[in-house]
Amino acid sequence: MPPEAKTVAVSKTVMSRTMLPSDANPYGNVHGGEVMKLIDAVAGAAATRHARARVVTARIDELSFLAPVYVGHLVTAKASVNHVGRTSMEVGVRVEAEDMLTGTVVHVASAYLVFVATDEGGRPVPLPPLVAETDDERRRMKAAEKRRSLRLHRPRTS
Numbered sequence: 001m002p003p004e005a006k007t008v009a010v011s012k013t014v015m016s017r018t019m020l021p022s023d024a025n026p027y028g029n030v031h032g033g034e035v036m037k038l039i040d041a042v043a044g045a046a047a048t049r050h051a052r053a054r055v056v057t058a059r060i061d062e063l064s065f066l067a068p069v070y071v072g073h074l075v076t077a078k079a080s081v082n083h084v085g086r087t088s089m090e091v092g093v094r095v096e097a098e099d100m101l102t103g104t105v106v107h108v109a110s111a112y113l114v115f116v117a118t119d120e121g122g123r124p125v126p127l128p129p130l131v132a133e134t135d136d137e138r139r140r141m142k143a144a145e146k147r148r149s150l151r152l153h154r155p156r157t158s
Contacts, residue, residue: 003128008080008137011049015042016076019069019097030069035095038077039063039111043091046079047115050089053125058088059114061147067108073097075108080137083144087124088116090144112147 015038023034040057047055069075075097083090095109117125132138 003126005129005131006050007131007133008082009133011046012078012080013042013046013049014076014078015045016074018100019071019073019075021071024071028071030071030073030075032065035065035069035075035109036060036063038075039093039095039109040113042077042079043093043111043113044115046081046091047089047113047117050081050084050130051115051117051125051127053117053119053127055115055117056122057113058116059151061090061112061114061151063109063111065109067097067106069097069108070099072100074100080140081130082112082140083148084127084130085148086126088114089127089130090114090148092140092144112144114151 017038019030024030044055075095077093077095079091079093081089082092091113093111096105097108098105117127119125132141
């Protein structure tokens with residue numbers, strides 16, 4: 001029996017972190033790897049909430065850095081499941097940085113990650129289908145389906 005369908009809202013996840021000097025280079029620019037780590041963490045949490053199973057990052061399909069992040073910024077990453085296949089799902093993440101002294105918020109990165117749900121032995125397990133309720137969620141699902149199709153038709157590298 002397949003798992004019961006879940007809405008996008010069920011697994012939406014938000015994480016925030018203040019960037020510290022240890023996260024940056026000597027000039028105060030936060031390392032991209034710190035932002036990537038937050039992206040993977042928030043996407044993994046959203047994927048786990050949807051699957052209610054162990055998940056592993058299978059692919060970072062796209063990651064775009066759009067603006068710098070500086071020490072002292074509050075970085076917030078927002079994740080939601082965009083598309084679900086039989087055992088894998090795409091999670092979209094939007095990252096914003098807030099200068100807490102001025103209140104200025106800037107979109108600094110976006111990413112799409114693919115996760116696979118697994119059992120304790122590392123074997124893929126079926127996922128609950130995804131229900132898109134809003135026009136925005138349906139738009140994201142269609143775009144994710146296109147990205148999935150492109151991924152499946154790409155030649156594999158060894």
